[in-house]
Amino acid sequence: MKTALLADLHANREAVEAVLDHARTQGAQRWVLLGDFVGYGADPAWVVDQVRELVRQGALVVMGNHDQAVVRGAAPHMRPDARYVVEWTRAQLDAAQLDFLASLPMTQRHGDQLYVHANAWAPAGWDYIQSRLEAVRSLHATECRYTFCGHMHEPKLYNLSSTGKAGDFVPTPGVAIPLPPHRQWLVIPGSAGQPRDGNPAACYAMFDESDSSLTFHRVPYDHDSAGAKILDAKLPQRLASRLEDGH
Amino acid sequence: MDPKLYSNSLGYSGAGGQNAGSPLAPGMVIDRFELVEKLHVGGMAHLWKVVEVNHQGDSRLQLIMKVPRIKGGEDPATIVGFEVEQMIMPMLSGRHVPKFIAKGDFTRQPYIVMERIEGVSLRPRLDEAPLAIDEVIEIGSRVATALHELHRQHLVHLDVKPSNIMFRADGTAVLVDFGLSRHDHLPDLLDEEFTLPMGTGPYMSPEQVQFVRNDPRSDLFALGVMLYHFTTGERPFGQPESVRGLRRRLYVDPVPPRTLRPDCPPWLQEVILHCLEVKPERRYQTAAQLALDLQDPSQVALTRRAEKLQRSGAIKTFKRWFFALGAEPGQERAQVTEQLDRSPIIMAAVDIDHATTELLQQLRETVRRIVLTEPGARLACISVMKIARIGMDDLVDADGRSRHVKQLVALKHWARPISKALSLEEGRLTFHVLEAPDVAAAIIEFAQRNHADHIVMGARGASTLRRLLGSVSSQVVAQSDCTVTVVRAAGPTEDSRPAAVAAAAASAGRPADATVDRP
Numbered sequence: 001m002k003t004a005l006l007a008d009l010h011a012n013r014e015a016v017e018a019v020l021d022h023a024r025t026q027g028a029q030r031w032v033l034l035g036d037f038v039g040y041g042a043d044p045a046w047v048v049d050q051v052r053e054l055v056r057q058g059a060l061v062v063m064g065n066h067d068q069a070v071v072r073g074a075a076p077h078m079r080p081d082a083r084y085v086v087e088w089t090r091a092q093l094d095a096a097q098l099d100f101l102a103s104l105p106m107t108q109r110h111g112d113q114l115y116v117h118a119n120a121w122a123p124a125g126w127d128y129i130q131s132r133l134e135a136v137r138s139l140h141a142t143e144c145r146y147t148f149c150g151h152m153h154e155p156k157l158y159n160l161s162s163t164g165k166a167g168d169f170v171p172t173p174g175v176a177i178p179l180p181p182h183r184q185w186l187v188i189p190g191s192a193g194q195p196r197d198g199n200p201a202a203c204y205a206m207f208d209e210s211d212s213s214l215t216f217h218r219v220p221y222d223h224d225s226a227g228a229k230i231l232d233a234k235l236p237q238r239l240a241s242r243l244e245d246g247h
Numbered sequence: 248m249d250p251k252l253y254s255n256s257l258g259y260s261g262a263g264g265q266n267a268g269s270p271l272a273p274g275m276v277i278d279r280f281e282l283v284e285k286l287h288v289g290g291m292a293h294l295w296k297v298v299e300v301n302h303q304g305d306s307r308l309q310l311i312m313k314v315p316r317i318k319g320g321e322d323p324a325t326i327v328g329f330e331v332e333q334m335i336m337p338m339l340s341g342r343h344v345p346k347f348i349a350k351g352d353f354t355r356q357p358y359i360v361m362e363r364i365e366g367v368s369l370r371p372r373l374d375e376a377p378l379a380i381d382e383v384i385e386i387g388s389r390v391a392t393a394l395h396e397l398h399r400q401h402l403v404h405l406d407v408k409p410s411n412i413m414f415r416a417d418g419t420a421v422l423v424d425f426g427l428s429r430h431d432h433l434p435d436l437l438d439e440e441f442t443l444p445m446g447t448g449p450y451m452s453p454e455q456v457q458f459v460r461n462d463p464r465s466d467l468f469a470l471g472v473m474l475y476h477f478t479t480g481e482r483p484f485g486q487p488e489s490v491r492g493l494r495r496r497l498y499v500d501p502v503p504p505r506t507l508r509p510d511c512p513p514w515l516q517e518v519i520l521h522c523l524e525v526k527p528e529r530r531y532q533t534a535a536q537l538a539l540d541l542q543d544p545s546q547v548a549l550t551r552r553a554e555k556l557q558r559s560g561a562i563k564t565f566k567r568w569f570f571a572l573g574a575e576p577g578q579e580r581a582q583v584t585e586q587l588d589r590s591p592i593i594m595a596a597v598d599i600d601h602a603t604t605e606l607l608q609q610l611r612e613t614v615r616r617i618v619l620t621e622p623g624a625r626l627a628c629i630s631v632m633k634i635a636r637i638g639m640d641d642l643v644d645a646d647g648r649s650r651h652v653k654q655l656v657a658l659k660h661w662a663r664p665i666s667k668a669l670s671l672e673e674g675r676l677t678f679h680v681l682e683a684p685d686v687a688a689a690i691i692e693f694a695q696r697n698h699a700d701h702i703v704m705g706a707r708g709a710s711t712l713r714r715l716l717g718s719v720s721s722q723v724v725a726q727s728d729c730t731v732t733v734v735r736a737a738g739p740t741e742d743s744r745p746a747a748v749a750a751a752a753a754s755a756g757r758p759a760d761a762t763v764d765r766p
Contacts, residue, residue, distance in 0.1 A: 159434055163323055169434035177433055178334050182353040 471522025
């Protein structure tokens with residue numbers, strides 16, 4: 001059974017379409033969507049509808065901080081341009097779409113896999129997993145062997161041995177990595193809708209339960225169109241240019 | 248057995264369930280493998296001969312099962328090393344590793360089933376050292392070839408030593424035991440687990456002593472230690488058992504092999520000491536470059552290393568010790584294959600006798616540009632003397648020798664502007680005159696044997712000649728495994744190009760030269 005895991009879609013229709021196509025050709029049978037469906041991009045309504053459709057087909061989804069912000073209104077600490085995007089996004093969504101975002105759970109479990117947007121120790125606190133330190137904190141907070149999360153936009157793989165030694169690894173796209181079950185693993189697939197590691201191609205990961213192997217993928221997509229729509233919508237110009245340079 | 252250095256301060260409680268139940272015995276079936284007999288009891292693992300129950304595939308393949316020895320669940324070195332091997336072996340392929348068949352994880356019974364390589368390792372030969380010089384060269388060249396292949400697969404072995412090297416019946420070297428290895432595409436589980444350098448004391452490279460685990464040139468250092476030992480009967484750095492003892496190799500250089508063995512040729516000492524340089528950037532840059540030297544000793548550029556008859560004096564050693572104190576290498580995360588990419592072997596095939604002056608110039612200019620872009624590149628210039636299939640004896644006579652020398656002189660003359668312009672040092676430029684009835688086949692074979700990354704050659708100029716004789720370049724383009732660039736002298740385009748080259752030129756969008764890239 002192959003599960004495709006997407007995080008931080010950020011209203012980027014072009015990227016999401018490309019990733020879904022790619023994952024289908026790679027044999028994805030299950031879908032997990034790790035939150036932040038909106039914010040930054042110009043197609044929030046389309047992306048939310050796409051997520052709802054996947055949920056109807058059995059996908060598991062969790063809430064991201066941007067989804068929550070759009071539902072509740074911008075948080076006080078948000079930067080002005082982020083706040084502007086939140087208000088704009090809210091105006092693009094109808095009541096049903098907003099209700100859907102409001103109904104998202106903070107975490108989901110499937111067997112020994114945990115899905116959460118930011119971290120396992122306080123999912124609603126939205127703290128980032130920026131290093132081994134936070135990865136270990138998150139892995140200690142769950143009994144699950146495998147944690148999948150988003151929030152950080154760069155693909156990364158952490159592991160924790162039973163002796164308490166943690167390792168981190170920047171994956172090579174397209175290579176299947178075995179994740180043996182006597183360690184704990186924390187997987188950050190990377191952002192589908194707004195990659196930030198210098199490579200503009202959309203990120204996602206595929207977990208194959210038959211042999212506990214994980215493959216990180218990068219999918220090139222039409223970021224020019226996605227960027228043009230951001231400019232047309234009068235959203236901050238920086239949000240368009242960063243899609244092109246991947247930062 | 249060589250001592251392995253590990254931290255052993257860590258308890259490992261996480262491998263619960265391993266070796267649970269009855270101990271392994273002949274006749275037992277684990278997953279689909281039946282245990283036949285115990286072949287070997289090692290410090291870290293047991294080896295069992297196994298057969299696959301209800302086997303459908305190739306039954307000629309003999310199988311062994313490697314089972315880690317876990318002492319009371321308190322042995323992180325064994326467990327993590329075995330875990331690493333379980334992750335890495337399925338990623339490797341080819342004749343220089345045992346074929347991976349299956350694995351079992353630590354939640355039940357940990358094992359790896361793999362192809363059994365018949366025979367014994369190189370370990371017993373150590374006791375017979377010093378070996379004949381020819382055998383040392385043969386071992387070095389075969390092992391370097393195997394290492395290059397592994398490095399190309401993104402692997403650094405990090406525990407190259409005689410007991411981890413075996414040979415197939417046809418002489419192909421096979422590396423075994425990947426428990427300390429590092430693969431670029433996999434998390435390095437060992438990197439974080441231990442606080443002492445990992446490796447086998449006598450063979451560990453200086454950078455391994457300093458916790459660097461991603462440099463393929465570490466394996467060349469270990470191979471240098473082996474070749475030193477096989478040549479002289481002595482270990483170049485003894486058998487240290489403390490980190491302090493290991494660090495001595497950062498500043499104390501080994502006794503030159505010729506001091507211990509007077510009949511060691513200077514070129515072999517050059518090769519061995521070149522492998523044993525403290526700084527990786529002063530060693531051979533790839534195993535392929537080492538193999539090239541071992542296969543053609545006449546082309547080894549001799550430096551002061553070849554002439555040394557005693558180790559460096561106290562003052563020099565003290566200086567090195569002083570600088571080694573502070574100089575911990577920076578942890579840049581380069582990939583194994585990047586090192587190979589930076590150090591390609593470029594092969595220029597030059598038709599000295601028949602090519603036009605314009606073509607020779609154009610060829611030289613193209614080669615110069617390619618070599619210029621890669622400061623780590625080596626350039627091998629070759630020329631093929633066509634000989635008849637029969638009557639090969641002609642070549643051993645005086646006339647044959649003089650033709651050979653003439654070609655060599657002409658080849659060196661051709662390359663002179665390149666060597667001057669680039670001030671190529673330390674054997675980065677070599678010359679080879681091959682004798683063969685089939686020019687294209689000789690070029691292809693040389694490229695394969697020496698792991699060339701890129702062949703640059705001229706197209707035959709006159710279309711009449713090409714019609715009569717066929718095109719050498721199109722055969723090389725079609726049949727070699729590496730990138731081939733076919734160079735044409737500027738001039739009017741001809742219609743009668745060989746098809747393969749014309750197609751390549753069209754796809755590359757360049758009318759004058761054509762390049763075919765291969766991974």
